[in-house]
Amino acid sequence: MVTSTTSTTATPTPTPAATPANAQSVVNAATQSLLTSLNAGSGIDTGTLVPALVTAQFATKTAALTAKSTALTSQISGISSLKSAITAFSTALDSLVKGGTLQTQPTSSDTSSISATAISGAKVSALASTISVTRLATAQVAGTKTAMVRTEPLGSGNLTLTIGTTIYKNASGDSVPAGTAGAVWAGIDPDPTKPATVFKITVGDGDNMDTVAAAINATKSGVTASVVSDGKGGAFLSVKGATGDAQAFTLKGATDVIDIGPPSDKTSNTQITSSALNAQLTVDGIPVERSSNTISDLVDGVKLQLSSVSKAPVTLSSTAPTDGLTQAVNDVVETYNQILAIINEQTDPVTGVLRADPAAASLLRSLKGLTLKPLVTGAASGVPTTLAEIGVATNRDGTLRLDAAQLAKQISANPAAIEAMFAPSTSNASGLSVVLATLAKSATSTTTGLGASTARYTAAQSDIAKEQAKITTQADQMTTRLTQQYASMNARVSAYKSTQTFLTNQIAAWNKSD
Secondary structure, rough: HHHHHHHHHOOOOOOOOOOHHHHHHHHHHHHHHHHHHHOOOOOOHHHHHHHHHHHHHHHHHHHHHHHHHHHHHHHHHHHHHHHHHHHHHHHEEEEHOOOOOOEEEEEEEOOOEEEEEEEOOOOOOOEEEEEEEEOEEEEEEEEOOOOOOOOOOOEEEEEEEOOOOOOOOOOOOOOOOOOOOEEEEEEOOOOOOHHHHEEEEOOOOOOOHHHHHHHHOOOOOEEEEEEEEOOOOOOEEEEEEEHHHHHEEEEEEOOOOOEEEOHHHHOOOEEEOOOOOOOOEEOOOEEEEEOOOOOEEOOEEEEEEEEOOOOOOOOEEEEEOOOHHHHHHHHHHHHHHHHHHHHHHHHOOOOOOOOHHHHHHHHHHHHHHOOOHOOOOOOOOOOOOOOOHOOOEEEEOOOOOOHHHHHHHHHHHOHHHHHHHHHEEOEEEEOOOHHHHHHHHHOOOOOOHHHHHHHHHHHHHHHHHHHHHHHHHHHHHHHHHHHHHHHHHHHHHHHHHHHHHHHHHHHHHHHHHH
């Protein structure tokens, strides 16, 4: 009967040499269960036997696929750790650089009058300027004189908004500079070399202050309008331009309710509360004007913010970020060592899950070469250009250490070079943040870097899932087949036992009759 059972199995049971110990024990137990059942003269427990034989049949391949899937999961996790570490390193340094704390900062002796900040990417050299502010830049502001009902129509007809350079005249009618004693605004300069900008605004019969204000704003001309409520049921229309002489405006049209222009025009219901004027200041005794109180083109690499007329000359100087640079180098060394530990763990030649991954190996090589990478272009002879030259040394195990004395010496002797390493400018685009960003981009590339490794491992995991699904289908088919075979065999065994019982009883009857 054992021989017959074996011959009806379509997929042979693996030989002991090719079957894992646990799978072989399952087969042995199943065979013993079959023999016991037959010897005892009872039916076979196919509910126990068939699953055991099916499990044993696919145990080796299932175990191999499971092991591969587990390994791939570990590799994907390892790749994710490396990508996260190198990207975080690059992002953190980039944020530090953009924050300006590693860049020489301009200082003002009177921040209430003039504040100064370094322009990102610009190299701020030693500053020694004296600036006086005699006038702030102002914007023209005009509005209605008397309160009106907010919902009341303002009349109809086109409004013409004209924006251009303002002109001032004295009592004799001669054009004079803005700010001249006794000078009054005379309108927009008609000089063709200073062309004005004209906008046409349509006002409908039922348009009120809100709709007119919206129409003015819709021109996107730089002139804005708003409606101000007086809290007593009335409202005023307020119109404001940009700062500077060239931003004066007139607003005229068919409706006399809105007729903004020079006082000589004898407007009835509008008034000018502020004129469009340039800021006036002197820089080291040289008089200059600017249309805005925010000035970025006066002192190289510095943005000035004018807040008030200065009571005394304001001195601009600069301060090197010595403490910030020292801390930055320490932080780079510490972060580098943390990332190196992660990479070493993942690429360990014995236990590392990424020991054979080319992208991980390439990242490790690139990182180890970071201290020797030139970070300053066009430096003079003797000026440090690498981290190694400012005191960052490599230990036998690949980790970094910092020679604080060497760093302090280099910062004292070459502060501009050290700053350039960490705060790249338009004249030096090879700073550490740029180099590290390039390294991170290459390392995480989906073509040759860690991104490509992730795609490869993910695809392999998908293939394994398909193989596991195939095994499940085959196991289900084998279970059905064996169940049917054992059911048929049990039926034949039952028939044989019935015959045996009949013959036994018959022989017993014969013997008794004798």
